[in-house]
Amino acid sequence: QVRLVESGGGLVQTGGSLRLSCAVSGRTLSTYSMGWFRQAPGKEREFVAAISSSGRTTGYGDSVKGRFTISRDNAKNTVYLQMNSLKPVDTAVYYCALSPNRYYGGSDPPNYEYWGQGTQVTVSS
Numbered sequence: 001q002v003r004l005v006e007s008g009g010g011l012v013q014t015g016g017s018l019r020l021s022c023a024v025s026g027r028t029l030s031t032y033s034m035g036w037f038r039q040a041p042g043k044e045r046e047f048v049a050a051i052s053s054s055g056r057t058t059g060y061g062d063s064v065k066g067r068f069t070i071s072r073d074n075a076k077n078t079v080y081l082q083m084n085s086l087k088p089v090d091t092a093v094y095y096c097a098l099s100p101n102r103y104y105g106g107s108d109p110p111n112y113e114y115w116g117q118g119t120q121v122t123v124s125s
Helices: none
Strands: 003-007 010-013 018-025 033-039 046-051 058-060 068-073 078-083 092-099 119-124
Touching (some): 003 092, 018 033, 018 092, 018 119, 033 078, 046 068, 046 078, 046 092, 078 092
Parallel strands (some): 010 119
Antiparallel strands (some): 018 078, 033 046, 033 092, 046 058, 092 119
């Protein structure tokens, strides 16, 4: 059974940082690409970042480029999202997702097969 568990969310002030973690069980992480998405109240799910199975290819949504960094530790079966220079518009529930695309899942949610339960990130002004 595949399970993705996010952690690291919380309340932070504008300009602050958080690091989200996504622990994966039930799959060998090194053979799957991963992504982070977010959803704010009343809005559609938005692509945040993605990383290939090797970690050599990454991609970011336009709104987070230069501020967020996705990384992975295949030995720990964990994917990370380092979020810097946070803004109130970053407030959302953040989800990690696993794609069966071994190379790169990209920005489209249907490319991802398994999802975590989400972690809340709130940025105060």
